[in-house]
Amino acid sequence: MIRPIKIALQAVLVMGLGLLAAGTLRAQDYPSQAIRVIVPFGAGDAIDGTARVIADRLKEELEVPIIVQNVPGAGGSRGALSAAQAPADGYTLLMGSTGALTAGPLIRNAGYKTDDFVAVAQLVEVPIGLAVRADSPYQSIEDVVEAAKSDPGGVTYATPAPGSTQHINMERFAKEQGIELTHIGGQGGKGAVTKALTGEVDFVFVGASNYTSLADGGKLRVLGVAAPERVPYLRDVPTFGEQGYDLDAAVWFGIVARKDTPQPVIDQLGEAVAQVAREPETKTLYDKFHLTDAYLDAPAFQERIEDNVAQHRVVLSDIGLIE
Amino acid sequence: MDLISLSDLAAAFVRLADPLVLGWIVVGVAVGAVFGASPGLTATAGVALATPLTFGLGFEASMALLLGLYCAGYFAGSIPAILVNTPGAPGNAATSVDGYAMAHSGRADLAISLSVVSSFAGGVISAAILMVFAPVLAGLALEFTSVEYFTLALFGLICVAAVSRGSLVKGMISAALGMLLGTVGIDPVGGMMRFTLGLPELQSGVSLLPALIAFFAVTEILAQAAAPATGVAVSRQQPIRLRDLVPIYVRHKWLVLKSAVIGTSTGILPGTGPTIASWISYGEAARSTRDERLGEGVPAGVIAPETANNAVTGGALVPLLTLGIPGDTVTAVLLGAFLIQGIDPGPFFMVTNGDLFALILLILVAANILILVLGLGLRRYLPAILRVPPRILLPIIGVLCATGGFAIGNASFDVTLVAVLGLAGFILTCFGFPMPPLVIGLVLGPIVEVNLRNALIANQMDPTVFLTRPISAALLLALVLLLVVAWRRSSAR
Numbered sequence: 001m002i003r004p005i006k007i008a009l010q011a012v013l014v015m016g017l018g019l020l021a022a023g024t025l026r027a028q029d030y031p032s033q034a035i036r037v038i039v040p041f042g043a044g045d046a047i048d049g050t051a052r053v054i055a056d057r058l059k060e061e062l063e064v065p066i067i068v069q070n071v072p073g074a075g076g077s078r079g080a081l082s083a084a085q086a087p088a089d090g091y092t093l094l095m096g097s098t099g100a101l102t103a104g105p106l107i108r109n110a111g112y113k114t115d116d117f118v119a120v121a122q123l124v125e126v127p128i129g130l131a132v133r134a135d136s137p138y139q140s141i142e143d144v145v146e147a148a149k150s151d152p153g154g155v156t157y158a159t160p161a162p163g164s165t166q167h168i169n170m171e172r173f174a175k176e177q178g179i180e181l182t183h184i185g186g187q188g189g190k191g192a193v194t195k196a197l198t199g200e201v202d203f204v205f206v207g208a209s210n211y212t213s214l215a216d217g218g219k220l221r222v223l224g225v226a227a228p229e230r231v232p233y234l235r236d237v238p239t240f241g242e243q244g245y246d247l248d249a250a251v252w253f254g255i256v257a258r259k260d261t262p263q264p265v266i267d268q269l270g271e272a273v274a275q276v277a278r279e280p281e282t283k284t285l286y287d288k289f290h291l292t293d294a295y296l297d298a299p300a301f302q303e304r305i306e307d308n309v310a311q312h313r314v315v316l317s318d319i320g321l322i323e
Numbered sequence: 324m325d326l327i328s329l330s331d332l333a334a335a336f337v338r339l340a341d342p343l344v345l346g347w348i349v350v351g352v353a354v355g356a357v358f359g360a361s362p363g364l365t366a367t368a369g370v371a372l373a374t375p376l377t378f379g380l381g382f383e384a385s386m387a388l389l390l391g392l393y394c395a396g397y398f399a400g401s402i403p404a405i406l407v408n409t410p411g412a413p414g415n416a417a418t419s420v421d422g423y424a425m426a427h428s429g430r431a432d433l434a435i436s437l438s439v440v441s442s443f444a445g446g447v448i449s450a451a452i453l454m455v456f457a458p459v460l461a462g463l464a465l466e467f468t469s470v471e472y473f474t475l476a477l478f479g480l481i482c483v484a485a486v487s488r489g490s491l492v493k494g495m496i497s498a499a500l501g502m503l504l505g506t507v508g509i510d511p512v513g514g515m516m517r518f519t520l521g522l523p524e525l526q527s528g529v530s531l532l533p534a535l536i537a538f539f540a541v542t543e544i545l546a547q548a549a550a551p552a553t554g555v556a557v558s559r560q561q562p563i564r565l566r567d568l569v570p571i572y573v574r575h576k577w578l579v580l581k582s583a584v585i586g587t588s589t590g591i592l593p594g595t596g597p598t599i600a601s602w603i604s605y606g607e608a609a610r611s612t613r614d615e616r617l618g619e620g621v622p623a624g625v626i627a628p629e630t631a632n633n634a635v636t637g638g639a640l641v642p643l644l645t646l647g648i649p650g651d652t653v654t655a656v657l658l659g660a661f662l663i664q665g666i667d668p669g670p671f672f673m674v675t676n677g678d679l680f681a682l683i684l685l686i687l688v689a690a691n692i693l694i695l696v697l698g699l700g701l702r703r704y705l706p707a708i709l710r711v712p713p714r715i716l717l718p719i720i721g722v723l724c725a726t727g728g729f730a731i732g733n734a735s736f737d738v739t740l741v742a743v744l745g746l747a748g749f750i751l752t753c754f755g756f757p758m759p760p761l762v763i764g765l766v767l768g769p770i771v772e773v774n775l776r777n778a779l780i781a782n783q784m785d786p787t788v789f790l791t792r793p794i795s796a797a798l799l800l801a802l803v804l805l806l807v808v809a810w811r812r813s814s815a816r
Contacts, residue, residue, distance in 0.1 A: 042371060042656070049659055052375045069733050070371070073527030074509055081523055082734060108509070108516045111523025156781050162514030184469075184777050185511055187594060190648050190655070194593055197646070200468035200781050213647040213669020288662050321514055 030090055030265045034065040037255070039095045040079020042072040046209075046289040047253050050124065051095045053285050054276055061272040075161055076100030077110045084112035088258035090265035093120065096256040098165040102308040107163045107321050114309050115259060119301035120266060121273040122254035124291040127227035128166055129208030129237065131220045133196055136203070141224045141243045144203060148179035156182045156201040158192035163321050166192075169226065169249035170205045172315045177245075196220065207251055208234055209290035226250070233290045252294060254301050270298050327454060327673075327681055335681035339689060344383045348686060351391020352693045358392070359399030360411040362536050363727025366396025367652040374660045382664045382679060387686050389660055390636075393653050394690040397597055397633050398442040398698070405434045405625070406708050407720055409540035413531050414597025414632040416762055417605040419539060420486060421617065421624025428620055429558035431706035436568055437625045439698030441579065445630035446691035448583035449590065449637025453644075454684050457673065460638075461645035464591050469778035470788055472594070474798040476770040479599060479763075481805060482606025486759040488618045494760045497751070501764020502771070504529050511773045512780070524736040531598065532731045533740045534765055538758045540724050541745025544717050546752060560706045565699065571622050578608055578623055579630050586631035590638020596651035597635045598766050601628035610805070637687065644672050644680065 035058075039051045048070060055066040071079035080100045086092035096117065104110045132138050138147065148155040159166035162185045174181050186192025189206040196204035197219060212233050214220040222237045226249040230239060240247040255273060257266060276282060277295045286293050296304065316322045338344065351373075358369030369392050377385035400411030405422035418438060425434040452460070467475075480498065487494020507518045508528025519525040572579065582604040589600035608627035609617050617624050639650030647669040649655035661668050666676065673680050708716070728741035748758055782788040789795050 042367075042652075046659060046662070048371070049375060049663065053378070071732050071734060073530070073732060078524070078527045078732065078734070107514060108526060109521070109523060110526060154783075162510075162512065182780060184781055185514075185773075187511070187773070191594060194464070194648055195468070197648075198465050198468045200777075213667040213671065216667075217670025219646065219670055288665060289659075290662075 030262075030268060031062050031064045033091060034067055035062065035091050035093060036067045036069055036086075037093045037095060038079045038083045039068055039070050040072065040076035040083075040097065040100055042070060046291060047095060047097070049289060050253070050285065050291060054123070054273070054282065057276040057279070057282070058272055061275055062269075074110070075104060075164060077104040077108075077112075080104070080117075081111045083256075084116045084258065086258060088260040090257055090261045090269060092258065093269070094256050095253060097253050098251045098308065099163075101256065101305060103163055103165060103168060103312050103316070106309065106313055106316055114305065117256040118259050118261065118266065119296075119298045119305060120255040120257050120269050121277065121298060122252055122294055122296035122301040122304065123273075123277060124286055125250040125252040125294040126207035126209050126291060127225050127231055128169060128205060128249045128251065129211060129222050129225040129231075129234070130203055130205050131193075131196060131211050131215070131222040132203045133199055134219055134221055136221065138203070138223060139221075141240060141245055144223065145177050145179060145245075147202075148174070148177075148181055152180040153182050155179075155203075156184055157203045157205055158184050158186040158195040158201040159205050160189050160192055161185045161187070163316070165249070165251050166205050166207075168312050168315045168319075169247070171319045172311070173245070173247050173249075175315070175318060176247075193220070208237075212290060227292075231290075231292065232287075250292075250294075252304070254296070266298060327684070328677055331677040331681040332685075334678055335685050338383050338682055339685045341383065344387045344686075345689070347380075347384045347387035348391040348689050348693060351388040351393075352395040352690055352697065354388075355392035355395030356399040356697075359396040359415075360402050361727060361730075362403065362409050362411055362540060362723055363532060363730040365400075365412045365532070365652075366393055367656060368730075369396050370653050370660075371656045374656060374663070377660055378663055382666070383682060385660055385664060386683055389657060390683065390686045391690040391693070393657070394442075394446050394633065394636055394687065395694055396653070397636060398438070398446075398629070398694055401438040401442070401625075401629055402435060402705060404539075405438065406431060406705065407540070407716070408543040409720060409723070410535060412597070413535050413762075413766070414601055414635070415628070416535055416539060416598065416759070417486075417601040417628035418625055420605070420759055421620050421622075424618070424620030425625070426706070426709060427557055429561050430563075430620065431560055431709060432702055433561075433563045433567070433622070434620075434625050435702045435705055436563060436565070436699065437571070437622055438629045439695060439702065440568060440572070441582075441626045441629035442633040442698070443691050443695040444579050445583050445586055445633035446636055446694070447688060448580070448630075449587040449634040450684055450687040450691070451637075452584075452587045453637040453640055453687075457641050457645055460591055460641050463588070464593060464642045464646065464648070464650070466794055467592055468792075469774040469781060470792050470795045471798070472592075472770060473774035473778055474789060474795040474802075475592075476767045476774065478798050478802050479603050479606075479767050480771070481802065482602045482609070483760045483763055484809070485606040485609030486602075486618065486763070487757055489755060489757070493754075493756050497756045497758070497760040498764035500751075500756075501761040501766075502768030503764075504534070504761075505765045505768035506772065511769070512776045522736075524734070528769075529740070529744070529765070530731070531762075531765060533728050533737050534744055535762060536724050536727050537741045537744035538748040538762055540720060541741060542748035542752055542758055544721055544724070545745065545749040547713055547717060549749075557709050560709060562703055571626075575623055575626050578611070578626055581607060581611070582627045582630035583634040586634025587638035589631070590635035590650045591641045593642055593648055593650055594770075596639070597632035599770075600631040600635050602763055602766070604628055604631035633691075640683070640687075644668050644683070645670065647672075 083094035226247045400415030404410040404415045404419035408423040410416040483498045586600040604627040639654045642648045643654040728738040
């Protein structure tokens with residue numbers, strides 16, 4: 001009976017010391033307590049998987065527990081809202097996405113604004129690709145554009161949702177080409193792909209990683225990927241640029257913190273994330289999920305966020321989603 | 324395409340016999356039972372949280388854990404639905420109608436046994452359908468455009484009649500309220516906000532989980548609390564012998580088969596799931612058995628939804644394994660687990676990975692056998708919960724409702740939502756408005772709306788498309804026939 005008592009005493013002692021340490025270190029040393037990373041999507045999808053692996057490594061870098069919390073809903077806006085409501089102390093971070101940061105708050109009263117957050121680091125992106133059902137008459141991007149020219153509004157396409165990055169970028173493309181397309185929301189990326197497979201829409205415009213096995217299996221034909229260079233998992237598919245169309249469009253994901261978070265905290269987080277993002281294990285994981293490694297440091301990521309907002313504002317008012 | 328080869332099946336047997344793989348199935352089933360039975364936590368959440376744990380596991384262990392969790396998660400929600408009118412997951416809501424009535428009249432043991440055996444039957448039949456017909460059925464998923472989803476959901480609304488006991492008019496008003504509640508949030512076609520009362524938290528709408536906790540559990544707690552202390556006495560529980568089940572299943576053999584087919588087909592269609600499958604089966608049971616007592620606690624009311632919701636498992640794997648498109652929310656998460664294992668399911672999966680396909684089938688069957696054994700083993704002990712006096716039981720369920728509300732999205736707003744909706748539900752029941760139609764309206768309303776609008780947009784606003792597409796036309800014809808027959812029967816009486 002002596003051992004358990006001894007262990008209990010030791011435990012109390014350690015906990016007491018811990019509390020004492022937490023009290024004194026709290027002010028100067030970040031981080032001194034668990035950090036919460038909000039993933040604004042359901043658990044289990046590629047971004048959640050990525051966040052969890054990175055959190056696991058960050059835990060070792062920062063030497064505090066990292067808790068990944070899923071707050072899904074409203075295309076990422078629900079999670080962003082709960083991150084925006086947390087104190088600006090660097091203990092609540094958001095896995096921000098293109099839609100939730102640079103489109104959602106422009107379209108509606110999402111309860112937060114883009115500039116409620118500051119960039120820590122961009123991690124990955126998924127270039128958006130255009131695909132048609134295998135028996136579609138369209139063989140190239142040009143075929144689609146020509147068809148839309150001869151029948152304004154007659155060509156239909158699906159994206160995950162109205163106001164999504166994919167929707168905004170296709171409308172931008174349509175405006176540049178002087179064509180008119182009809183959009184249908186697809187209830188998520190896979191839902192949009194299904195709409196193309198069933199023939200409900202003429203083409204689908206979602207993250208190119210959604211097409212891999214269906215393209216291999218001959219059910220879908222990917223006509224183009226809106227990226228500066230070809231993606232490794234769809235080697236045979238030309239980019240928009242190769243076909244003479246200037247369109248780079250990707251969905252990106254990166255870590256952001258509340259604005260007014262002390263700069264030293266942002267810097268320290270940025271360094272730790274950079275360290276993890278460089279590791280080969282992280283890259284292997286990205287490959288499995290068909291995510292493109294797109295690390296950007298805080299200033300570069302911040303610039304991209306602001307560019308996207310400016311760009312999206314124009315397109316969204318063109319298509320009538322904002323006044 | 325060929326059926327699965329015998330050598331693949333034999334090899335899969337050997338891999339399944341590995342004690343480690345069997346052990347992971349046991350873990351999966353146990354964890355799934357907890358997630359399924361806890362309000363607010365679902366099989367989807369369980370599989371999602373377990374997926375990162377499989378990063379370091381092999382394919383066999385990973386699938387054993389996740390598929391075990393999947394099957395048990397769809398079943399276990401029936402236990403609290405039967406015992407305390409608190410469906411653990413949306414797919415078990417239909418079970419609570421007759422299941423809870425049975426428990427109240429002292430037949431909790433029978434209701435749980437029926438739920439266990441029906442879930443087993445649904446799971447195994449759907450796995451068999453997956454094995455034999457997967458390549459053919461993948462085509463079915465590709466026949467369904469917005470047009471067909473609209474008519475299917477319209478068809479599904481028939482089951483409102485089956486659960487509108489007392490007054491059909493009040494049932495329809497409840498369903499309409501549910502559909503209205505389903506319009507809250509971002510308009511899925513236009514992208515604008517609707518009826519959010521200026522609350523940004525409502526932009527994601529009123530989701531099914533908080534609504535379910537509110538309209539079933541909270542409403543029931545308030546109703547019991549309002550009843551006089553001696554009023555709601557639970558009858559003495561009568562244990563049953565397993566052989567008593569045999570005549571019941573002999574009588575309902577076609578209902579089991581029909582519900583399994585409904586469940587599997589619903590699973591195959593992306594964007595639907597166990598909730599819709601179980602209500603449609605329940606509605607079908609009401610139509611075909613013509614049992615006036617359905618809703619007051621008869622076996623058919625438990626057999627139909629519980630067979631159907633577990634039959635969704637095999638069905639939902641059809642599009643996942645043949646097209647890489649998930650058939651329900653759990654298979655959406657499973658897709659990530661496949662990618663982690665370096666497998667990208669799609670048209671080639673069964674051709675090039677026949678061995679893995681065989682293994683998946685065997686794991687499904689093993690998980691269902693385990694549910695049967697564990698479920699029947701525990702059935703006698705579970706009704707003990709009904710002996711807890713209401714003054715102790717009700718507050719405990721109340722706390723579970725609040726934690727469940729929080730667990731859905733880690734947001735305290737949802738707890739408030741549960742409380743507000745629960746109070747509203749209680750007020751509605753006081754005026755005789757039934758709750759099940761409200762939940763059906765909330766489930767089917769958004770499907771009806773978004774697919775009606777998308778179907779029209781995709782077809783240049785031409786409404787005749789609902790009659791010119793064959794599946795849609797057939798569904799509409801069946802709908803009209805059902806209504807005519809029902810009307811004639813009621814006017815003949």
